[in-house]
Amino acid sequence: MSAPAPAEPSLGRHGMADLSGAGPWRLVAAGLRATPVLREGLVVTAVLALLAGTGRVIAPLTVQRAIDAGLTPGAVRPAVAVGSVALVVAGVSSLLLNQRLASRVERALAELRRAGLRRVHDMAATTADRVPSADLVTRLTSDVDQVTTFLQGGGLQSVTNVAQLLVAAVIMIAYSWELSLPVLALAALLVAAMVSVQRVIARRFDRARRDLSAMQSAVAESVIGAPVIRATGTDERTRARLDEAVDRARDSLLRTLPPLHVNTSLGELAISTTTVAVLVGGVWWAGGPGTPRLTAGELVAMVFLVTFFVRPLQFLVQSLGEAQNALTGWRRALELVTTPSAEVRDGTPLPPGPVGVRMEHVSARYGDGPLVLREVNVQIEPGEHVAVVGRTGSGKSTFAKLLTRRIEPAEGTITLSGVPLGQIADASLPGRVVIVPQDPFLFEGTLGANIALGSPGATDADVLAVLAELGLADWFGTLPEGLDTPVGLRGDRLSVGERQLVALARTALVGPDLVVLDEATSGVDAATDVAVQRALGSLTRGRTTVSIAHRMITAATADRVLVFAAGRIVQSGHHSTLLVQEGPYAGLAAAWDQRVPADPPNRRKR
Numbered sequence: 280m281s282a283p284a285p286a287e288p289s290l291g292r293h294g295m296a297d298l299s300g301a302g303p304w305r306l307v308a309a310g311l312r313a314t315p316v317l318r319e320g321l322v323v324t325a326v327l328a329l330l331a332g333t334g335r336v337i338a339p340l341t342v343q344r345a346i347d348a349g350l351t352p353g354a355v356r357p358a359v360a361v362g363s364v365a366l367v368v369a370g371v372s373s374l375l376l377n378q379r380l381a382s383r384v385e386r387a388l389a390e391l392r393r394a395g396l397r398r399v400h401d402m403a404a405t406t407a408d409r410v411p412s413a414d415l416v417t418r419l420t421s422d423v424d425q426v427t428t429f430l431q432g433g434g435l436q437s438v439t440n441v442a443q444l445l446v447a448a449v450i451m452i453a454y455s456w457e458l459s460l461p462v463l464a465l466a467a468l469l470v471a472a473m474v475s476v477q478r479v480i481a482r483r484f485d486r487a488r489r490d491l492s493a494m495q496s497a498v499a500e501s502v503i504g505a506p507v508i509r510a511t512g513t514d515e516r517t518r519a520r521l522d523e524a525v526d527r528a529r530d531s532l533l534r535t536l537p538p539l540h541v542n543t544s545l546g547e548l549a550i551s552t553t554t555v556a557v558l559v560g561g562v563w564w565a566g567g568p569g570t571p572r573l574t575a576g577e578l579v580a581m582v583f584l585v586t587f588f589v590r591p592l593q594f595l596v597q598s599l600g601e602a603q604n605a606l607t608g609w610r611r612a613l614e615l616v617t618t619p620s621a622e623v624r625d626g627t628p629l630p631p632g633p634v635g636v637r638m639e640h641v642s643a644r645y646g647d648g649p650l651v652l653r654e655v656n657v658q659i660e661p662g663e664h665v666a667v668v669g670r671t672g673s674g675k676s677t678f679a680k681l682l683t684r685r686i687e688p689a690e691g692t693i694t695l696s697g698v699p700l701g702q703i704a705d706a707s708l709p710g711r712v713v714i715v716p717q718d719p720f721l722f723e724g725t726l727g728a729n730i731a732l733g734s735p736g737a738t739d740a741d742v743l744a745v746l747a748e749l750g751l752a753d754w755f756g757t758l759p760e761g762l763d764t765p766v767g768l769r770g771d772r773l774s775v776g777e778r779q780l781v782a783l784a785r786t787a788l789v790g791p792d793l794v795v796l797d798e799a800t801s802g803v804d805a806a807t808d809v810a811v812q813r814a815l816g817s818l819t820r821g822r823t824t825v826s827i828a829h830r831m832i833t834a835a836t837a838d839r840v841l842v843f844a845a846g847r848i849v850q851s852g853h854h855s856t857l858l859v860q861e862g863p864y865a866g867l868a869a870a871w872d873q874r875v876p877a878d879p880p881n882r883r884k885r
């Protein structure tokens with residue numbers, strides 16, 4: 280299934296689509312575009328809705344005929360028969376309609392979740408970095424659930440109710456437009472009032488859902504960060520922040536209640552006024568001086584019709600709050616889905632073979648912030664191993680993010696093997712350009728499955744061969760369960776160093792042509808460190824490699840070292856040359872020299 284093609288939405292501050300100013304019709308249009316299943320079979324749905332609505336309204340017509348014919352058995356029998364058939368038709372149509380709508384809507388919501396998840400993966404990395412992950416999760420879970428809750432709680436009946444309201448209005452006008460006029464005028468007033476109250480409700484629900492999402496972020500942070508919170512003794516401060524988020528969400532939800540109450544009271548007032556007005560006014564007007572304007576049957580039918588008109592209106596008024604909440608949830612999910620994809624679909628494939636990198640006059644910034652990289656000019660030959668060093672905040676990670684397209688350059692050009700990076704088809708990058716982060720992400724499962732993650736066809740023999748090739752056979756031999764070793768949630772049963780080993784083996788199995796490696800800064804014991812170095816040496820041999828180096832050995836074994844300071848490359852050359860050159864590298868190397876080797880306890884948590 281291809282991703283929905285959204286119309287160009289306006290973008291909010293994080294780069295996500297912003298539909299907060301969109302009215303219900305624009306939302307419906309965006310929803311129909313994003314989830315085509317909603318458009319399927321609309322004609323049959325409309326016919327069923329019409330049958331369901333009409334069937335219910337037929338009864339007053341048959342009663343009118345029977346009364347006006349003097350309630351004779353000859354008139355009553357057909358009236359009862361027609362009325363009964365109409366009721367059965369209405370019941371069956373309503374049932375079919377609700378089943379049809381329920382299955383369509385659930386399929387559409389599933390499609391929405393899938394499309395949203397795809398968008399999380401293919402949206403611009405800068406957007407994904409700036410939107411809290413809990414907010415993205417909320418948009419795909421509780422926001423979408425809100426729509427289901429509304430529909431299962433009776434929201435689906437709205438379609439039949441609207442159909443019944445329209446049919447009743449048409450027949451009412453046909454009986455007596457004069458008597459229908461005040462009913463329709465009151466209904467119009469009610470709808471106008473509802474629309475303005477609905478705007479207030481929409482704003483308040485929007486605020487409430489944002490505060491709920493912020494509260495979920497705060498909860499997720501406190502749960503995930505529990506060990507840090509305990510270790511730093513900041514539980515009271517964290518609790519205070521959490522309490523604040525909970526209170527804010529509660530207050531926001533409470534603020535939605537007054538306009539909802541106003542809405543319900545307005546609805547009840549208008550509805551009781553209309554019914555009484557038609558009953559009293561209708562009797563007076565119908566039998567007014569001179570010739571009666573309506574027959575007794577017509578007057579009875581009219582009273583019934585008003586009830587059939589007013590009841591759905593009452594239902595719609597009462598379900599407005601829930602509907603608005605669901606609409607807000609739907610809008611938030613649609614915002615995610617209609618956020619433009621950053622995927623390059625019809626680009627040029629990356630030419631085969633080791634990758635050469637060229638950066639010319641490149642600068643970079645995050646969002647609207649200041650430039651954090653300036654005038655970067657560098658050429659990395661195919662197969663070359665370049666180490667990137669510099670003080671913290673000097674721009675090393677930003678340089679790596681540019682190479683892996685996690686951010687776009689503000690100025691300048693970057694080419695990989697002669698092709699501008701922005702024009703390379705996304706599909707040709709996985710497996711060719713791979714980043715190994717400082718603390719690699721492992722999925723819950725076995726060690727073997729995590730190593731073979733990027734190589735679906737790989738067998739156990741392939742995995743073992745790659746471990747041997749990287750010189751990791753000794754380390755692997757210490758694992759009693761071998762490839763079946765469970766790694767735990769996010770790999771938390773392995774040490775940071777072991778997680779790096781898994782990531783290195785995973786990368787070697789994929790066999791990329793450009794490796795961007797963010798070296799771990801801590802948590803690696805001496806034995807694992809030796810294993811990591813050996814694996815790195817083997818992995819980078821013959822492959823273009825850019826290592827963000829935090830240790831002397833990595834810089835010393837590289838073909839060339841690029842030294843970053845305040846967002847610029849200030850030195851470039853071999854480790855031995857730079858050591859004796861004037862510049863920041865000599866200082867950095869001296870600092871590395873004096874560092875006490877990290878050798879923390881490295882127990883495997885099994």
Ligand SMILES: Nc1ncnc2c1ncn2[C@@H]1O[C@H](COP(=O)(O)OP(=O)(O)OP(=O)(O)O)[C@@H](O)[C@H]1O
Nearest residue numbers: 408645648651669670671672673674675676677678
């Ligand atoms: N997501 C971000 N949003 C805004 N500014 C950022 C972001 N990431 C980095 N920066 C800023 O960009 C500058 C360069 O950061 P970068 O992470 O590239 O440095 P680094 O040399 O990799 O540092 P470290 O060695 O500490 O990882 C810093 O001033 C940093 O504050």
